[in-house]
Amino acid sequence: MKKEQNQSKKKTGRRxxxxxxxxxGGAVVSxxxxxxxxxxNKTGEKVKVMTTDxxxxxxxxxxxxxxxxCSSSYVSNExxxxxxxxxxxxxxxxxxxxxNARKCxxxxxxxxxxxxxxxxxTVNLMQExxxxxxxxxxxxxxxxxxxxxxKVCPVGATFKRDDGIVLIDNERCIGCKFxxxxxxxxxxxFNWDKPKNxxxxxxxxPYSVESGAPQVVGTVGKCDFCPDxxxxxxxxxxxxxxxxxxxxxxxxxxxxxxxxxxxxxFSELIxxxxxxxxxxxxxxxxxxxxxxxxxxxxxxxxxxxxxxxxQKSKYHFNTDK
Amino acid sequence: xxxxxxxxEILKEFSPQIENFNRRFKILSAILIVIMLxxxxxxxxxxxxxxxxxxxxxNVVWGxxxxxxxxxxxxxxxxxxxxxxxxxxxxxxRKPIIRVAEFITVISTVIGPLxxxxxxxxxxxxxxxxxxxxxxxxxxxxxxxxxxxxxxxFLFLYLAMIRDLAILRDSPDLKIGKFRRWSYKxxxxxYNGTAKQDKLLxxxxxxxxxxxxxIAVIVHSVLAWIFGMxxxxxxxxxxxxxxxxxxxVFSGTGVLIVALWxxxxxxxxxxxxxxxxxxxxxxxxxxxxAIYGYFxxxxxxxxxxxxxxxxxxxxxxxxxxxxxxxxFLFAAIIGILLPMIVIGIPKLRxxxxxxxxxxxxxxALWVKRYLIIVPTLxxxxxxxxxxxxxxxxxSATWVEWALTLGGVATFIFSFMLLSKYVPIIPVSLVSKPxxxxxxxxxxxxVETV
Numbered sequence: 001m002k003k004e005q006n007q008s009k010k011k012t013g014r015r016x017x018x019x020x021x022x023x024x025g026g027a028v029v030s031x032x033x034x035x036x037x038x039x040x041n042k043t044g045e046k047v048k049v050m051t052t053d054x055x056x057x058x059x060x061x062x063x064x065x066x067x068x069x070c071s072s073s074y075v076s077n078e079x080x081x082x083x084x085x086x087x088x089x090x091x092x093x094x095x096x097x098x099x100n101a102r103k104c105x106x107x108x109x110x111x112x113x114x115x116x117x118x119x120x121x122t123v124n125l126m127q128e129x130x131x132x133x134x135x136x137x138x139x140x141x142x143x144x145x146x147x148x149x150x151k152v153c154p155v156g157a158t159f160k161r162d163d164g165i166v167l168i169d170n171e172r173c174i175g176c177k178f179x180x181x182x183x184x185x186x187x188x189x190f191n192w193d194k195p196k197n198x199x200x201x202x203x204x205x206p207y208s209v210e211s212g213a214p215q216v217v218g219t220v221g222k223c224d225f226c227p228d229x230x231x232x233x234x235x236x237x238x239x240x241x242x243x244x245x246x247x248x249x250x251x252x253x254x255x256x257x258x259x260x261x262x263x264x265x266f267s268e269l270i271x272x273x274x275x276x277x278x279x280x281x282x283x284x285x286x287x288x289x290x291x292x293x294x295x296x297x298x299x300x301x302x303x304x305x306x307x308x309x310x311q312k313s314k315y316h317f318n319t320d321k
Numbered sequence: 322x323x324x325x326x327x328x329x330e331i332l333k334e335f336s337p338q339i340e341n342f343n344r345r346f347k348i349l350s351a352i353l354i355v356i357m358l359x360x361x362x363x364x365x366x367x368x369x370x371x372x373x374x375x376x377x378x379x380n381v382v383w384g385x386x387x388x389x390x391x392x393x394x395x396x397x398x399x400x401x402x403x404x405x406x407x408x409x410x411x412x413x414x415r416k417p418i419i420r421v422a423e424f425i426t427v428i429s430t431v432i433g434p435l436x437x438x439x440x441x442x443x444x445x446x447x448x449x450x451x452x453x454x455x456x457x458x459x460x461x462x463x464x465x466x467x468x469x470x471x472x473x474x475f476l477f478l479y480l481a482m483i484r485d486l487a488i489l490r491d492s493p494d495l496k497i498g499k500f501r502r503w504s505y506k507x508x509x510x511x512y513n514g515t516a517k518q519d520k521l522l523x524x525x526x527x528x529x530x531x532x533x534x535x536i537a538v539i540v541h542s543v544l545a546w547i548f549g550m551x552x553x554x555x556x557x558x559x560x561x562x563x564x565x566x567x568x569x570v571f572s573g574t575g576v577l578i579v580a581l582w583x584x585x586x587x588x589x590x591x592x593x594x595x596x597x598x599x600x601x602x603x604x605x606x607x608x609x610x611a612i613y614g615y616f617x618x619x620x621x622x623x624x625x626x627x628x629x630x631x632x633x634x635x636x637x638x639x640x641x642x643x644x645x646x647x648x649f650l651f652a653a654i655i656g657i658l659l660p661m662i663v664i665g666i667p668k669l670r671x672x673x674x675x676x677x678x679x680x681x682x683x684x685a686l687w688v689k690r691y692l693i694i695v696p697t698l699x700x701x702x703x704x705x706x707x708x709x710x711x712x713x714x715x716s717a718t719w720v721e722w723a724l725t726l727g728g729v730a731t732f733i734f735s736f737m738l739l740s741k742y743v744p745i746i747p748v749s750l751v752s753k754p755x756x757x758x759x760x761x762x763x764x765x766x767v768e769t770v
Contacts, residue, residue: 117709124706139703148552154460155453174449175372175442177382178460184552184702190382190442193373217371218442279702282552313708 075231077169080209083161088287089225090164091140092248092257092269095293098123098136099244100303102311107241111226113198113213118189120223121238125303125315135293136303138246140238141166141187141223142278142286149179149188158220164252164287165225169209173219180220184282188222191215225249235260244297252287322491322513328752332492335744338588339489340496346737353734360727363720364439372442374720380705381698381715385725386440388690391565393433393728394467394544395686398573399580400426401474401537403605405530414601416750417593420743421580423478425573428735430471432728437463439724459547466540473536477529479508483522484749487512501742541569548693554631555624555697564616571609572686575660578602578679580736582672584745593746596672603664603675610682614657621653631702638696645696648688656685 045061100123108114108121120140127134143166150158150166157173160166180188194217202214210227226236234240239247240260250257250266257266269275273291280286304312324332367374377384400423407415438444454461486509489495490502512518545565548556558564578599585594621639624632638644660678663669695715699705705713717725 122706124703152458152460152550154455154458154464155449156455157449157453172446172449172453173443174446176437176440176460177442178458178547180379180382181553181698182551186380186701186703186705189379190372192378193371220442282702310708314706316708 075208075210075228077209080167080227081159081161081169083163083165084227084231085162086253087163087230088252089143089230090250090252090257090266091143091225091288092250092266092275092291093138093140093288094246094248094273094291095135095137096291096296097244097246097298098138098293098303099298100125100136100307101243102307103241103243104138104238104247107237108223111213111229111237112215112221112224113195113202114215114221115196118221120189120221123303133293134300135296136300137290138238139185139187139278140288141225142185142284142288143225145285145287146283148182148184148282148284152178152182154178163227165227166222167209167224167227168212168220168222170212170216170219170221171207171209173216175218175220177220184279184284188220190220191217193217322487324488324491325752328488328748329492331746331748331752332488332744335746335748336492336495339741339744342741346741350734350737353730353737356730357727357734360724360730363723363727367439367720367724368444374718376711376715376717376721378709378712378715380701380712381695383440383694383698384715385691385717385721386436388687388694389725389728390433390436390440391544391690391693392572392687393429393436393732394540395565395569395572395690396576396683397426397429397433397470397474398537398541398569399577400424400478400573401470401533402570403574403577405477405534405537408526408530413755414597416753417590417746418577418581418598418602419481419750420478420745420747421584422577423474423481424736424739424745425576425580426474427478428732428739430467430474432732432735434467434471436724436728459543459550462543463540463547466536466543470536470540473529473533477526477533480522480526480529481747482743483509483512484514485743485747487514488748489743537569538566541566548697552702553697554629554700554702555635555693558620560616560620564613564620567609567613567616568686568689571606571613572683574602574606574609575679575683575686578606578676579683582676584740585672588740588745590746593751599672599675600670603670603679606675606679606682607661607664610657610661614661617653617657631700634700635696638700639692645692648692652685652688652692656682656689 043061046058047061048056048058050056102123104121105119105123109116109118112120114120122139124137124139125134126137143164145160145164147158147160147166150156150160153159154176155172155174157170158166158168158179175190177190180190195215198214205211208228210224210231212221212224212228215221226238229236235249235258236247239249242259245259245261248257248259248262248264248266248269252266255266257264257269269291270289275289275291277286277289304315307315375384399421400419404415404419404422404426407419438447441447450461450464454464456462486505490505490509495502512522542562542565545561549558549561551557581594581598581602584590621636625636628636639649640646660682663674663678699713699715707713
């Protein structure tokens with residue numbers, strides 16, 4: 001209870017800070033991560049700080065407050081539930097380029113401070129039957145337009161935003177796991193124990209639905225399309241981390257997707273390469289499209305090279321069956 | 322209130338039951354309390370360490386707890402449906418057994434939902450169900466239905482007890498404490514057996530028994546829909562609601578027979594609970610087993626015949642003797658056919674044999690709930706790609722077993738306490754002359770069946 005009160009205090013503190021205006025973002029003062037904060041104890045001593053748009057400003061040193069989470073822009077819970085206006089995000093995964101490099105997996109884990117055994121993105125070995133060709137299939141949350149998971153949530157802890165993203169509020173989730181049984185794609189993972197090895201600064205920053213870190217014990221987590229990155233105008237980490245340009249991310253309203261190197265028309269890409277959505281027959285209307293694994297850049301076997309024995313055994317378990 | 326001599330005699334017969342706490346009672350209580358304390362310790366560990374101490378992992382997110390939940394809500398049908406229907410039909414032989422049935426209902430409707438709470442990752446946020454409850458979610462349907470059910474079944478039991486409470490209040494010979502006497506007076510809410518009061522009470526009981534039946538049906542249907550509303554093989558079935566309802570009445574009748582047997586032995590109630598009760602309830606069990614068997618056959622036949630990939634994957638697990646084959650054989654075939662054979666053949670039908678097959682049926686139904694939940698969750702639509710055995714195959718840990726045993730212990734202990742408070746045989750009912758039913762005597766009608 002006390003902890004919650006503290007947190008809400010922190011939140012109002014942050015809100016005041018946003019009202020403070022020009023000084024939002026990462027200000028750098030005397031080499032340490034410090035930013036302005038609307039405190040009451042004025043010292044009279046003025047300090048120069050730099051705003052996000054590069055202007056210098058002078059504030060009272062008493063208003064300075066140590067801020068370790070400057071890198072994540074704080075969005076209020078209400079805003080985070082609405083989403084980014086006039087946007088509709090979409091992802092295209094080009095299966096012909098994937099060689100199971102697994103950089104997306106580790107980038108996602110770093111970004112969200114997940115342990116190595118918790119994967120929000122999985123790269124799966126797919127082979128429908130013995131007579132069809134095996135291929136690698138990265139799987140994120142599909143951010144469905146008819147999400148079965150948000151439908152069943154009893155408290156609205158997981159919700160669909162106007163910009164298409166399906167998020168989880170880890171401070172509201174009661175851990176009933178109904179969404180996990182409802183999701184046909186096994187996209188959701190549960191925090192069975194307390195998250196470990198989380199840096200102090202992440203633990204101390206106020207919770208944001210958009211950052212997804214740190215995860216909360218007893219609640220559900222999943223791929224969130226990195227809305228905090230999008231807000232900063234950046235691509236989700238899996239997209240930029242992929243060395244083979246497998247992931248394209250974009251906005252269906254703008255009809256544009258990009259993998260960082262190439263920027264393409266979404267509709268043309270889907271038309272030219274016969275894009276499809278996984279298990280369309282379920283009626284979930286995913287926001288993630290796949291391009292079929294034809295004319296591949298890498299032979300399938302190259303995906304098994306360089307894998308740890310541990311990782312290999314995961315795939316062997318599957319192929320043996 | 323003036324108590325008739327016949328009532329007095331019967332009460333005298335039962336007074337040792339509610340006056341004395343003998344050694345057997347104390348030893349059994351001590352054992353049950355130890356089990357309950359151990360369960361509390363397991364609960365403490367789970368809350369302290371997180372659900373990592375359970376056998377549940379990302380694929381099998383529901384396990385023993387949800388199986389127990391469905392099971393306990395199922396056996397609560399004993400009082401709600403059986404006692405409700407028998408009351409409405411004015412069946413004479415119901416009189417000595419309805420209190421046992423209603424005790425089962427009230428206790429299991431309280432214990433069942435406790436297992437849902439155990440399955441929640443954040444029990445500390447349960448108030449969110451009120452703050453942010455979404456009517457679109459089947460869990461909220463469940464919360465509403467079960468709350469109504471708990472209140473309804475308490476009311477039903479209480480109304481049926483008022484006459485006995487008044488008798489206990491007006492029996493000064495009883496050797497009981499001051500507080501207990503006061504509680505009888507308080508709970509009897511001034512009932513004095515006047516004609517007006519009697520009619521009012523009788524009408525209320527009749528209305529309540531009519532209300533409790535649809536509520537019970539709704540509760541188990543909603544529960545089935547929690548599974549039926551998901552895109553999962555083995556769950557996403559249109560017959561799940563009636564299937565669950567029938568399974569519930571089946572298990573409720575089974576538990577009622579076992580409880581009657583135990584009381585008959587423990588309190589020497591041979592005079593009141595007779596072979597007739599076991600015969601009639603046995604027949605009911607037989608009919609229910611047949612309907613339940615029909616549903617089971619229909620469900621698995623349609624899944625197996627088309628063998629759509631996803632359904633086939635689940636069935637492969639259920640029919641494979643290296644996986645769940647033996648359990649399936651026990652739960653879906655032996656647990657149904659054995660009661661039908663033993664009860665169906667008059668030579669085999671004795672009080673002990675009916676009780677034994679009822680017990681087997683109840684265990685089989687518990688296993689069936691487990692088989693509904695676990696194999697389906699082990700077979701997600703997107704095949705599991707993992708090498709961690711606990712992620713692939715569920716096996717419950719000591720924490721889950723301890724809490725399961727704790728639930729059973731609480732069930733038995735609550736029973737013992739309640740039957741110390743009021744006579745397990747409704748004194749006011751059995752001392753009354755048979756009710757007159759219009760034009761046709763249902764009692765005789767039932768006997769000729």
